[in-house]
Amino acid sequence: MRDRACRFERVVALAGGIGGARLLDGLAAVLPPGALTAVVNTGDDFEHWDLRISPDLDTVMYTLAGLAHPERGWGLADESFRALAMIERYGGDTWFQLGDRDLATHLWRTQLLRAGMRLSAVTERLYRALGIEVRVLPMADLPRRTIIEATDGRRLAFQDWLVRERASPTVRAVSFEGTSEPAPAALEAVHAADLVIICPSNPYVSIDPILGLDGVRSALRGRTVVAVSPIVHGQAIKGPLAGMITSLTGRPPSAAAIAAHYRGLLSAIVVERGDEAGVEVPVHGTATVMGGRPGRADLARDVLRFAESLA
Numbered sequence: 206m207r208d209r210a211c212r213f214e215r216v217v218a219l220a221g222g223i224g225g226a227r228l229l230d231g232l233a234a235v236l237p238p239g240a241l242t243a244v245v246n247t248g249d250d251f252e253h254w255d256l257r258i259s260p261d262l263d264t265v266m267y268t269l270a271g272l273a274h275p276e277r278g279w280g281l282a283d284e285s286f287r288a289l290a291m292i293e294r295y296g297g298d299t300w301f302q303l304g305d306r307d308l309a310t311h312l313w314r315t316q317l318l319r320a321g322m323r324l325s326a327v328t329e330r331l332y333r334a335l336g337i338e339v340r341v342l343p344m345a346d347l348p349r350r351t352i353i354e355a356t357d358g359r360r361l362a363f364q365d366w367l368v369r370e371r372a373s374p375t376v377r378a379v380s381f382e383g384t385s386e387p388a389p390a391a392l393e394a395v396h397a398a399d400l401v402i403i404c405p406s407n408p409y410v411s412i413d414p415i416l417g418l419d420g421v422r423s424a425l426r427g428r429t430v431v432a433v434s435p436i437v438h439g440q441a442i443k444g445p446l447a448g449m450i451t452s453l454t455g456r457p458p459s460a461a462a463i464a465a466h467y468r469g470l471l472s473a474i475v476v477e478r479g480d481e482a483g484v485e486v487p488v489h490g491t492a493t494v495m496g497g498r499p500g501r502a503d504l505a506r507d508v509l510r511f512a513e514s515l516a
């Protein structure tokens with residue numbers, strides 16, 4: 206069901222990871238067709254089994270198509286791992302669990318990229334094939350890899366850190382390698398936006414890769430920018446964020462730490478009810494933990510209504 210009540214016509218949502226995908230799903234459900242553009246992190250992308258893998262673009266795609274694994278958040282609900290089992294028998298790399306149907310996505314994306322198609326065009330083609338109407342753009346067409354600089358001195362590629370080493374090396378810094386050029390359509394979308402939503406994603410490894418691209422921060426200046434906190438009562442719903450806040454800022458994980466990270470960018474922030482303390486921008490407390498699709502639409506509606514109250 207869509208709410209015609211919303212006055213925003215050009216909403217841009219910055220997203221990465223599972224929390225971001227879920228709010229995008231809610232926004233897609235409540236906004237009129239054509240009103241939403243998603244700019245998705247590609248800093249997690251990497252080559253594995255000689256395939257080009259874009260985990261956040263795929264998590265968003267499967268979530269918007271209603272195909273994502275409901276608990277895990279990544280990969281497909283209806284999946285098998287028989288190819289992975291054969292790779293295991295051959296002694297190949299199995300630390301990154303690629304399912305049989307998920308493999309089709311990586312095979313097809315790799316084939317189109319190797320044929321010279323830009324990642325934006327490949328993304329549009331994959332999403333359209335799964336019946337997704339929302340415009341979803343990669344943050345950049347060329348690779349820009351997120352690097353984790355660990356306190357033990359190692360520089361780790363993102364998936365090596367997150368999955369192979371289970372996010373156990375303490376993070377000293379996060380850096381980025383590769384293009385600094387945003388996808389043209391992504392930058393244009395931000396410039397034209399009447400609302401920008403920063404989804405409840407990991408600020409360091411899902412949103413900063415986008416903000417660090419040429420022209421993005423300046424395009425956000427003067428826009429209404431509303432973030433949704435990915436930290437709820439001091440905890441992350443999913444992933445390594447809580448420990449990263451402590452190791453990168455020396456502060457305990459909190460919604461206030463999230464607002465402080467986006468200092469200077471935010472018009473306001475939406476947090477879990479009870480997490481308003483210490484937040485130095487206009488703040489709205491609500492229920493931010495999304496259950497299934499109805500909860501995602503409820504949060505999306507709540508964020509849009511709060512954003513309307515700001516103007």
Ligand code: FO1
Nearest residue numbers: 222223249260263264279280300301302368
């Ligand atoms: N995350 C894991 O913790 N273990 C995995 O084996 C794994 C496989 C995987 C396959 C495809 C895909 O699109 C995502 C996958 N993820 C896995 C999640 C992924 O590492 C993260 O979701 C993103 O990179 C950060 O949100």
